[in-house]
Amino acid sequence: MPYDGFPPLISSQLQYLLNHSSHLIKVEQVWSGTKYFPGAFDRFTLVIPYCLDFIRWDVVYNAELPMAPPDVIFAAEDEDFHPLHADTKLLQGILCNWNFKDPTCLFNLIEELRRKYVKYQTNLVERVDDDRLKFEISTIISREGIEMHMSSGTDKPEEVKFAVPLMDMNINKMVLACPWRHQQKIYLQVVYPVGRKYLSAPSAPRLKLMSSAELKALFPVDEIKLPSWVDGMCLAEYLPHLEELLQKQVLEAVSLIDVRRHFIEALAPLFGRPLEADPVFCRKATFLANSGPFTFLVHVSISTQFPKQPPSLMLQSTQHVNPRDMPVKSAIMNEYPWSPRWEVMLMAEKIHEFLFDECLNFKRYCNESQQQ
Amino acid sequence: MAAMRDLPLQKVAISGPTLASMLQRFSSSVGDVDGLLFGHVTHLAPTLTDDAPHTSNSDPSSSSDSPELVATITSFICPNSVLSFYDAFGLVDTPSLQRLLVAHPGRHRQHLLGWFSARRRTSNRPSMREFSVTRCLSSISELSLPVENAESPVNLAPCVFLLFATPVQEQLIHTHEYRAYQFRDSTECFDSKSVDIVNIGPAFRGHYGSFSPNSPFPMLSCDLRSSSAMNEDRSEEISLVELKKVANDQKELDMCAEGYGVANLNRLIGHEATSYTAGLEDLYEKMLVKIQSLAREVESGNAKVHQLESHNRKLRYKVGKGGVE
Incomplete structure (x- = not known):
């Protein structure tokens, strides 16, 4: 502590x-x-x-x-x-x-x-002599929780950075048994170079979606493709469109938690109860499996793109250790028969079948690494 | 009273011994300390050539025309703690400040110049509170000090801030960083100023010209009259007054030298000055004896202070532990 x-x-x-x-x-x-x-x-x-x-x-x-x-x-x-x-x-x-x-x-x-400090930075930004910036500030200043930052240094160009909180929705409430202590928000980071002169075609600001690392377990903002910025556009035009798009995607991401949960539940009759599973976001589960006397762990990690993307599988021996005394693990496996249109029961069966063969390869690999 | 103006200082000067003594106070203190700075602000006579235009009365804030002012720190007081004359918000507490000022024997040419803060293992940037204290101190017009040698009478606020810090990462070599700032009322910000350390040596000859002692020799009326027969009659009647005066003078001289008779001063002037060297050497010797006895007193006093401080610290520690129960 x-x-x-x-x-x-x-x-x-x-x-x-x-x-x-x-x-x-x-x-x-x-x-x-x-x-x-x-x-x-x-x-x-x-x-x-x-x-x-x-x-x-x-x-x-x-x-x-x-x-x-x-x-x-x-x-x-x-x-x-x-x-x-x-x-x-x-x-x-x-x-x-x-x-x-x-x-x-x-x-x-x-x-x-x-x-x-928020007031101090807002004052600094408002004093910048740039017509476009003044206009942008006037349209977004009323947003609750907006923060801005003036960065200037001798060796870098002057820039104004905005952190615009997006969407008036309570993501914490949408997640069952939400583990987050802090209110989760998605922000749009907007960086304007300070021009000081009004240009007829001002360049697009640098845009990036940001969220806490915690939220990325549910909704990886880095993977979202931002709508393109049309020349002559301003933030007040851009934001509503972006928020609408995000709202849909967040709702979808929340509904995908249940899809993942069903999938893990479908694995249980074939592999037995999971040793360990992520109960909130259902992104990970670990099962104990065996092939004859050879027992091993199956780590299943499920991306937010599931079921479009198959889960990644990794095997870990309970009986073999490498020279550094770490349990022997297989490579991560993504390439196996898969279709996102299958029922979850069928997905689970296909994985079970695939691993039935694959565990023999893994056993051989374990024995070989032991002999070395 | 002369107008208080926001004039830029060229630099801050401090004598080597004063700086060393401040650093010593800082490094021997148990924690962070602060205190007041005393000294004077002098207008340096510009090295003008005859044909240079005389423009010192124009805008004082423009750097080219502004007079060259040097703030010289000659002494300081350090109450050995923080928040000694201001509150946690950085507002100067006038009664505490007056108490400190009264405790400091106001001497010739010594005005309040500003203050200093010394903190262990911190960044050498002024803190939130230090800025506030300096601004508040600079705004008290009664504390403004006259600029010496100025062409027209002008006053300056006690706007000097001296910051001492040691590096956050402890190092094998003890490093004390110091920085001087002037608070500028017009811009509401700190101007960093260079610190000129005045030492003895040919490079500092210029300073001797403007030197004035911090503890001048007491003004004693030396009785030049020889005890001639002419005065013998009157000597009886005035002897009482005379005796009292001599006793007073002796008291004042005892502050500087130990066991040097006032009567001996007569030997330093007049026709008896032939034994000048021996008399002066004797005086210096007595002065050294005085300093030595003072040093001993300081030493024993310090030991008592140290004892009390460690006792207080233990009490504070107890309170601190009990506070969260």
Whole structure:
């Protein structure tokens, strides 16, 4: 756990922040600034998701004074971000009425600072002197949860990045026994180069769909083909079309969970109850099988493209180990008789038949590798 | 009162011993520390040629015409903790600041220049709170200090911020990074300034011209009158007043030298100055003795402070442990 080694007061606040933040905040590095308790951590780097990227803030407590509120050092590129202003009464309240016994204090501070950071970046982007950008912002600024980021450096061209949350649908609710702690969203990342001059045919922005790694177990956004961007188009025209398309695909992806579940259930009468199976997304199952005295595991992994794509199979011996003491495994097998139009029972039977022959090859392979 | 203006500093100068003493305070402290910086701001006489146009009264913010100002840090106070004169939001707490200022013996040419923050194992960038403190300190017009040698009277805010940090990754070699900043009111941002370390040596001869001692020798009225027969009659009546004065002078001299009689000062001037060298050497020797006895006092005082601090730390640690139950 990242909060081991902290003085208890700091630890409870950090723990609360990590468990309750609506953003998936992580601790990258922890260390101590004290002379006499080098083991007592009192400073750490928070990695905070922002605009489909991360910002890194150093939180500096003082182990000598664990009752005092911490200070924050922002990233070098955010040197103009100064959130402590006379008009930030909320922050003033958090910092000046710091109650070291209240574990929510750090959480409140970081959440409020992040809100200030969203405003700060929005201000930066709005000040960019680019007519097209100004127009695009005016059409999408009202979207809830939109975030933007101005990136500029001496060695790279100025760019404005938007993270546009798509579709007003609660994906978490659509998944039975949903394991996700955070609300899942699909975002469109839009990157505009800053032109500063109005061009008659402005180039298309760079577009990319993004989601959390968790959501990819259900819906791999990387595999979605984005609708093409027509010259002269603006985001307000592009987004509704994209959202409609995605909505259909997400619904389909959710319905495919049941198809996979039925398939795993169909394997059970032939192979026996699975040793292990992914109960939520039904992407994986492992069975124990045998051919005479030779027992082996069958790993079945099912892609989101199932039943268009056959499941990948891999065999693992329970009796043979390689020289590094790892169980001997077969190569991944995708090439076997398959038709997406078959009933799931037939699919299961075909796999069973295929493995009936294949396990003999695997047994020979195991014995050969043992003799070497 | 002269107008307070947002003039750019050319650089921040600090004497080697002052910087070394700050670094020593930082590295010997138990945790992060902060404190106040004192010194003066001087307008460097421009090395003008006669035909150069005299334009110093035009826009002071443009760099080419602005006067060359140097902030010289001559001393500091460090209350050995953080949040010593400001709150967690970075607002200056005026009563605490006044208390610190009163505790610091205000000496000739010493004004509040700004403040410093020294933190262990952190990035050497100003933090959220440090920015806020500097902005708040710069905005207090009563604290503005006069620019010396200025062509027209002008005041500058206590806008200097000195940041000390040690690298986040511990290294075998102790490294102390320091950076100086000036808070600019017009742009609401920090300007990084170069730090000029003033040492003794030919390269720093220019500084001797503008040198002024931080602890000047006390003003003592040396009685030049020789105890001639002419004054003998009056000596009786004024002796009481005289004695009191001598006692006062002696007290003041005792602050600088240990066991050096005020009467001996007479030997340094007038016709008795032939024994000048021996008398002066004697004075210096007594001064060294004074410094030595002060050092001993400081040492024993430090030991007591250290004892108290470790006691306090244990108490704090107890509170910290009990706090989450």
